[in-house]
Amino acid sequence: MSTALSFSLAALLLLMAGTGGSETAVTPGCQTSCGSVNIPYPFGIGMGCFRKGFEIDCVDNGPVLAGTPLRVLHLSVDPDVSQVMLPVGWQCYNASDPSYVEVQSNAESEMNKDGVYRISNTRNMLVIIGCNTVGFTVSRRTEGSSYSYAYYTGCMSFCNDSASAEDRLCAGVGCCHVDIPPGLTDNYFDFRTYDHTTMMDYSPCDYAFLADRTNYTFRRSDLRMDRNRTSPVWLDWAIRDNSSGGAILSCANATMACVSAHSDCVDSPNGPGYNCKCSKGFQGNAYVVNGCNNINECADNANYPCYGVCKDTQGSYRCTCHPGYRSNDPRTERCTPIFPLAAQISIGAIGGVLVLAFLSFGFVIHKEKKKTSEFYEKNGGRILEGAKNIKIFKEQDLKPILKKFNFIGKGAFGEVYKGVLNEENVAVKKPISCIVLEDKKAANEGSNSKNQFANEVIIQSRVIHKNIVRLIGCCLEVDSPMLVYEFVSRGSLDDILYDKKESLSLDVRVSIAAESARGLSYMHSEANATPILHGDVKPANILLDDNLMPKISDFGISRLILRDKTHTKLVIGDQTYMDPVYLQEGLLTEKSDVYSFGVVILELISRKKATHSDGNSLVKSFLDVHKKGKKATELFDEDIAVQGDMERLDSLAEMAVECLNLDVAKRPSMTQVAQRLLILNPSRRS
Ligand SMILES: *[C@@H]1O[C@H](CO)[C@@H](O)[C@H](O)[C@H]1NC(C)=O
Ligand SMILES: *[C@@H]1O[C@H](CO)[C@@H](O)[C@H](O)[C@H]1NC(C)=O
Ligand SMILES: *[C@@H]1O[C@H](CO)[C@@H](O)[C@H](O)[C@H]1NC(C)=O
Ligand SMILES: *[C@@H]1O[C@H](CO)[C@@H](O)[C@H](O)[C@H]1NC(C)=O
Numbered sequence: 182m183s184t185a186l187s188f189s190l191a192a193l194l195l196l197m198a199g200t201g202g203s204e205t206a207v208t209p210g211c212q213t214s215c216g217s218v219n220i221p222y223p224f225g226i227g228m229g230c231f232r233k234g235f236e237i238d239c240v241d242n243g244p245v246l247a248g249t250p251l252r253v254l255h256l257s258v259d260p261d262v263s264q265v266m267l268p269v270g271w272q273c274y275n276a277s278d279p280s281y282v283e284v285q286s287n288a289e290s291e292m293n294k295d296g297v298y299r300i301s302n303t304r305n306m307l308v309i310i311g312c313n314t315v316g317f318t319v320s321r322r323t324e325g326s327s328y329s330y331a332y333y334t335g336c337m338s339f340c341n342d343s344a345s346a347e348d349r350l351c352a353g354v355g356c357c358h359v360d361i362p363p364g365l366t367d368n369y370f371d372f373r374t375y376d377h378t379t380m381m382d383y384s385p386c387d388y389a390f391l392a393d394r395t396n397y398t399f400r401r402s403d404l405r406m407d408r409n410r411t412s413p414v415w416l417d418w419a420i421r422d423n424s425s426g427g428a429i430l431s432c433a434n435a436t437m438a439c440v441s442a443h444s445d446c447v448d449s450p451n452g453p454g455y456n457c458k459c460s461k462g463f464q465g466n467a468y469v470v471n472g473c474n475n476i477n478e479c480a481d482n483a484n485y486p487c488y489g490v491c492k493d494t495q496g497s498y499r500c501t502c503h504p505g506y507r508s509n510d511p512r513t514e515r516c517t518p519i520f521p522l523a524a525q526i527s528i529g530a531i532g533g534v535l536v537l538a539f540l541s542f543g544f545v546i547h548k549e550k551k552k553t554s555e556f557y558e559k560n561g562g563r564i565l566e567g568a569k570n571i572k573i574f575k576e577q578d579l580k581p582i583l584k585k586f587n588f589i590g591k592g593a594f595g596e597v598y599k600g601v602l603n604e605e606n607v608a609v610k611k612p613i614s615c616i617v618l619e620d621k622k623a624a625n626e627g628s629n630s631k632n633q634f635a636n637e638v639i640i641q642s643r644v645i646h647k648n649i650v651r652l653i654g655c656c657l658e659v660d661s662p663m664l665v666y667e668f669v670s671r672g673s674l675d676d677i678l679y680d681k682k683e684s685l686s687l688d689v690r691v692s693i694a695a696e697s698a699r700g701l702s703y704m705h706s707e708a709n710a711t712p713i714l715h716g717d718v719k720p721a722n723i724l725l726d727d728n729l730m731p732k733i734s735d736f737g738i739s740r741l742i743l744r745d746k747t748h749t750k751l752v753i754g755d756q757t758y759m760d761p762v763y764l765q766e767g768l769l770t771e772k773s774d775v776y777s778f779g780v781v782i783l784e785l786i787s788r789k790k791a792t793h794s795d796g797n798s799l800v801k802s803f804l805d806v807h808k809k810g811k812k813a814t815e816l817f818d819e820d821i822a823v824q825g826d827m828e829r830l831d832s833l834a835e836m837a838v839e840c841l842n843l844d845v846a847k848r849p850s851m852t853q854v855a856q857r858l859l860i861l862n863p864s865r866r867s
């Protein structure tokens with residue numbers, strides 16, 4: 182039954198492709214294959230079956246590029262490549278006078294008369310074989326009509342004696358290979374001539390050819406290989422019509438060959454011109470009318486997973502849980518019952534009562550709605566509507582995420598929940614209720630607070646830096662607005678240092694410090710006209726992604742909270758990391774963040790948690806040791822101390838000490854810290 186079904190489906194698809202083809206140059210009589218090779222349009226055999234430049238001949242049941250003897254092994258539309266056997270270039274020395282070349286061939290072949298091909302630089306390499314030779318490939322310019330050579334690329338090979346060359350080793354002895362640039366148009370080779378007197382018996386000829394990067398293995402016997410040999414070469418093809426005298430075509434100004442619905446034009450990655458691809462969610466041949474067909478994602482669970490009910494749509498698919506089940510994202514997470522069975526039964530029993538209750542609460546809901554729009558106004562909704570890269574979520578968008586189940590932690594701003602919005606993993610921050618109360622007071626005091634909040638959110642949303650957690654949007658329909666951030670997968674530096682105890686090499690730690698410093702430095706000096714201060718720099722606010730790339734979180738949150746507090750000198754940060762000067766004077770500056778960062782560096786190199794309750798003993802002991810002019814070796818984490826890179830460890834400790842200086846003026850700026858860490862950072866990821 183199911184095979185019959187798929188049979189008729191296949192027949193239908195064929196039929197569709199057939200009727201589609203009749204409207205283009207592909208006439209129903211066109212041959213779709215030759216031997217075992219498929220011939221997709223724009224390739225074709227015989228008049229009216231191909232696009233100019235893409236003609237194929239079928240000779241002895243094998244395809245060749247029309248008008249040439251060049252065998253075709255493979256033709257495909259996506260990826261847009263062909264594989265063709267091309268001759269090797271060679272030169273052989275005169276046996277009676279081995280300092281002269283007797284016969285040679287440049288292997289020039291008419292494979293690119295119409296200019297549709299470029300030699301694929303990603304799939305091929307140039308191979309030179311010989312025992313005393315420099316060989317190279319020569320190619321003309323890709324654009325322009327005059328024939329001038331634009332590329333010479335090659336390599337050198339030498340053998341000390343007949344036993345030097347080794348099988349499988351193409352590394353300069355008997356054989357060498359080299360990457361080629363994009364844009365090559367010709368299969369054309371040349372050599373330098375060197376005396377072969379001592380090597381005529383084992384290497385009478387030199388060879389040059391293009392070969393599959395992953396599929397050529399040198400054999401010593403290749404030093405005497407057949408000169409008539411051909412090599413499989415990948416060609417990138419594209420629509421490169423040159424009718425207007427060598428003018429360059431791109432998707433911007435092409436007469437479109439992308440005739441199928443649901444197709445896209447893509448500029449060729451190799452040479453001028455463009456290719457046609459089926460759009461996302463479709464597959465087939467974009468060069469043929471109706472050539473792109475919807476992919477039935479539901480029939481392919483391996484590539485398009487769905488744990489719930491799958492429903493195919495044009496170009497995509499829907500995946501939902503069965504009623505009564507839920508999942509954050511049924512495409513990646515199993516659906517689980519919303520209520521356990523026992524609860525379901527009791528819910529059934531009291532269902533009737535609830536209906537009555539709902540009715541009577543109707544008017545309450547009405548009131549809630551009115552409140553919702555008031556909150557929206559109060560939180561600056563009108564101002565934020567005009568901001569570009571900030572999304573405004575509705576309360577009901579976020580409601581499913583704010584479940585115990587999704588709770589991931591508590592920060593200075595409030596509770597944090599993990600969820601999925603618009604297919605993106607997000608962290609939703611919901612303020613704690615005490616702020617809500619004070620918020621009301623502030624709201625009554627005037628409309629200025631709403632502008633402040635909105636402006637703060639706009640500033641944050643403009644900050645796009647790889648070392649800072651990105652603000653995606655906010656929800657204003659609640660008393661105290663919720664903020665939606667990108668979700669950072671590996672958790673915080675605090676977790677990784679102390680809870681998970683993942684092993685961390687010195688390189689990784691330096692890199693974490695360097696990248697975090699870049700984020701802070703960016704906020705202090707580049708992101709905005711006035712510096713944006715953090716106010717609560719600590720390992721718990723440094724999040725790490727899959728590659729252990731740090732992203733600073735909770736930036737500016739301090740100010741969001743402070744604006745609502747009526748008492749001005751309230752300290753909201755973590756006292757452990759707090760600059761003592763700020764504690765005394767109450768003025769937060771960039772240098773306060775520098776101090777906190779100094780404590781973070783100490784924790785990174787010691788893997789000891791700094792705490793306020795023990796009188797900041799970690800910081801104290803470091804500073805004491807340093808004051809006595811000694812190295813803080815015993816305080817370093819053993820894991821990295823045994824790696825023996827004491828010089829870098831000492832530099833880090835030194836920098837921490839400078840950051841912790843009680844004389845604010847003597848602390849380096851965050852930018853200086855970032856620059857110095859960059860030098861210590863081996864990976865220098867930029
Ligand atoms: C090979 O070298 C010999 C000696 O120099 C010369 O007579 C002969 O013509 C050469 N052969 C060719 C094909 O050049
Ligand atoms: C491209 O130009 C060459 C020479 O100017 C011409 O022979 C060839 O037919 C043209 N090809 C196409 C596809 O227009
Ligand atoms: C190089 O060749 C010479 C003579 O053929 C031989 O004596 C010598 O050992 C070879 N050297 C190496 C490193 O193979
Ligand atoms: C490698 O090349 C050989 C012949 O040249 C061919 O039979 C084989 O399929 C190729 N393998 C791959 C992975 O392309």
Ligand SMILES: *[C@@H]1O[C@H](CO)[C@@H](O)[C@H](O)[C@H]1NC(C)=O
Pocket residue numbers: 407408409
């Ligand atoms: C190479 O091809 C030429 C011409 O097609 C032919 O004369 C010659 O015999 C061939 N050589 C080998 C070794 O097959």
Ligand SMILES: *[C@@H]1O[C@H](CO)[C@@H](O)[C@H](O)[C@H]1NC(C)=O
Pocket residue numbers: 425428429430431433434
């Ligand atoms: C097509 O656009 C490309 C750049 O997009 C430009 O270089 C080329 O000259 C244009 N060709 C024609 C024929 O307008």
